[in-house]
Each structure stands twice: as structure tokens, then as C-alpha cells.
Amino acid sequence: MENNGLTYKIEGLGLRYDSLVLYNDFEIKIKKGSIVSMLGPSGCGKTTLLNVMGNLAKPDEIKVNDFESLSKSFIFQEHRLLPWKTVYDNIAFVIKNKFEEKQIKESVYEYLRQVELLDFKDYYPGELSGGMKQRVAIARAFVYPSDVLVMDEPFKGLDIRTKRVVMETFIKAWEKDKRTVVFVTHDVEEAVRLGDEIHILEGPPVKVVEKVSTNGVFRDMRVETPEFRNLLSRLKCLLDGVCQVLGGTGESDED
């Protein structure tokens, strides 16, 4: 699943909630093998877009939806682990009918090692911290053989230190197979740290007001360059709607 320049597309998306027009002829292209951050204020309709991609919401109209036929794995805002299953069983749960027992064990162990929780494989979710639970959710998402990984504010509610650890764990797991990731957040730093591309959304009706490409140069959490800080403040500014696009480190490209 290397980045070969191909894209997954949604075109002509229309969706209404009663009289509220959430999407009107909306389109988006996601580069295969990249992490695309969808950055927008709370309540602008970001999660609905993920739900359309994940076949959880039915649009009123849509011309092209490449995501419909793709297999997807999810990391939700809440860990959504089954409290009666151990860490191992929670991860194995999603691939139980897909592989042989031996392969399931190998895959689960591999990703448990990846998220540094192999020693906790027999623990129940109730025995883990919030950050550990989210790392289990990351392992569960990666162990599933999906074309696209969809994330809905997966770091929300974690304290700064835990968030950093979980994000680093995610990057480490992602770098192994460079799966296509669509990531929704309202946190500018998360979007910039993880994304190869950042789509800034505004709405409703939702539209992409700007697209910034960073090619993932800010993924090293220890580095805080002036370029990084400039981009952060520029995007924060843009998101708050209080200033015009001022230019900056990330190349802004129009589609």
C-alpha cells in the first residue's frame, strides 16, 4: 500500500439533517498510502464524513464513493474495547473469522509488540490506563487487513503526555505498512504532527477551505522547529476564522 499517486475519491456528496444542509456537492480526494488530517471546528460535520466513508451514514446523494467497497478499520474517540475480553482477545476479535488460529496469534503478538503491550496481553481493559486502552485500539485497527484506517479524534480526552505516547505508538505502527489513514480532529497540533496532508474544513455546509501538504515532516515529536510553530499558529488562526491565510511552511495547494 505504498503511495503511488492514486487517490480514493468522494464526489457529489449531499447530506441533510432535517433543514440543515451538512454537505452539498462535496468532494474530496485522499492520496493512497498517506495520512490525511481533516481539521475543523467541533460540530462542523467532520464525523459525518467519516460515517459516510465507513458506511455508517447514508448520504442523500453521492456520485462517487470509492470508500464504499473498501475494507476499513476504525479508531474511535473512545477505545470501544469489550470489557469482558482480555487485551489479546479484543485484538483477535476483529480477525477471528479471517485467518487460521496460528496466523491470528502471530498477528496479534506482532501488533502487541508494536504498541508495547505484549506483557499486558492477559489483562482486561478495566485494568489498563486510558492511554493503554487507546494503544490496544490502535493495535486492533492495524491488525485488521483494511485498505483504509479511519480515525475519529482518537486522542481526545488524553492528557498531553499520554497523548504524545499514543501518537508516537500510532506513527510507529503506521510506518510499518503505510496504510491510507483518514483522521478527523479539531486539534491543530495532532493534525500537523500526523498528517501528510491537512484539509481544513468549514461548515455546514462543509467545504475544504484550505489544503496544506507537509509530507509528514513533523512526525518526530521531539522536534519543534520554527516552521512547525509557524504552521501551527497559521492553522489555528485560520481555524478560528480571525485571519487570512498568511503563507507559511506547509505548501498550500489548490486542487
Added chain:
Amino acid sequence: MVSGLISSEIIFPSPFSVFKGLLFIVREQYFWISVLSTVKRGLLGIFISLFSGCALGVFAGLKKGGRVFLSPYVSLIRTTPVVVLILIALIWMADDFVPVFISFLISFPIIYTNTVQGIIQVDKSLVDMAKVYGVGKGRILKEIYLPSISAYLTAGVSTAMGIGWKAVIAAEILSQPKYSIGTRLIEAKIYLEIDRVFAWALVAVALSFIFDNLVRIVEKRTMKWKTMD
């Protein structure tokens, strides 16, 4: 104390007499077979209600229409006095099966209602998670719904057993199958062997206590994860 105040072994025997009566009935030829027959009837009724209550409870919990349809029937069973149910059962079926039927009728509404509650309370976000990962309906039922309702179910079984034993013995007193605690109780009463009436009552209480604790042990073992939250 009460026995001391009344000082009549016929009305209220002393603890010593009850103990002696207990030793006597334990050595009786029909003691174990009577106890085991009562246990068998009680458990059979509870198992039938566990399967039917669980199956219909899951259906009614998932489908509102099913809930509406079953509601009047369950209410009817719940509100009809036990003694009326026993009398009807006596007309309809063999003496031996009456206590099983009563145990079932008493337990069913409790287990059904608890199952419905459990299904309604299932965390839907876990079901959505399983759906987006392509987990089939059968596995969602087995691996999400059933574990979710297990706490409601064990609470239901525990309550059903508490009430069920009393109803089974009441049914046995009226139907008088050959081997049963109820039949032994009524015989002791007819022959004015009050110490044995109390002794058999003690056996019934002990049975209830043992099975209640067994349910708790099963609950602890199967829901180890609950204590870790």
C-alpha cells in the same frame, strides 16, 4: 425463645426437638430421593425458563414490536397468584410435572424481564465497532450481547431461585408427587410431627441458601472482568 414462651412442642418445637427431627428425617429411607427430586424439579423449571426467557428476552430486547406483543402475556403470568397457577396446573398435568411447571412460570417473567433490560442497556457503540469490522450477527449476539446481559441474567436467576424454591414446594404440597420435600412436609403436618415440619423447612431453607451461593460463585468466575473496572 418463642418455643420457651409457648412451651408447647406441638405448636412450636424447641431447637433441640427440631435438631432431633432433622437427624431422624436424614436417616429416613426417602430423605435423599425426596430432596433430589425437589431439586431436580426446581432446576428443570429454572433451566426451561432460562432458555425460553433468554431467547424471548433477546428477541423482545432487540425488536420493540416483540416487546409490545409479549408484554401482556408476561404481565398475566407475573400477576396471577401462584396458588391459582398451581390449581390450573393440577387440572392440566401429571402431579410430578406440576412443580416443574410452577417453577418455570415463576422464574420466566423474572428472567425474561432482566434479559430485556440487559439487551436494552447494551452499549451500542460496541455493536457499531463490531459491525464496522465486519463481525457477523451471530458473533455479535454471542460475544457482545450475551456477555453484556450476563450480570442481568445472573441477578435474574438468583431472584428466580429464591422465589422458585418456595413455589416448587408449595406446588409439591398441593400436587403431592411420590418423592418430594412438599409431600414429606404435608405428611409430617398430618401426623402432627411438628418437629419434622420444622426440620423439612430447614432443609428447604438450606437448599435455597446453597443454590443462591452457587449462583454467586458462577457469577464471580464468569464475570472476573467486572471486578477490574
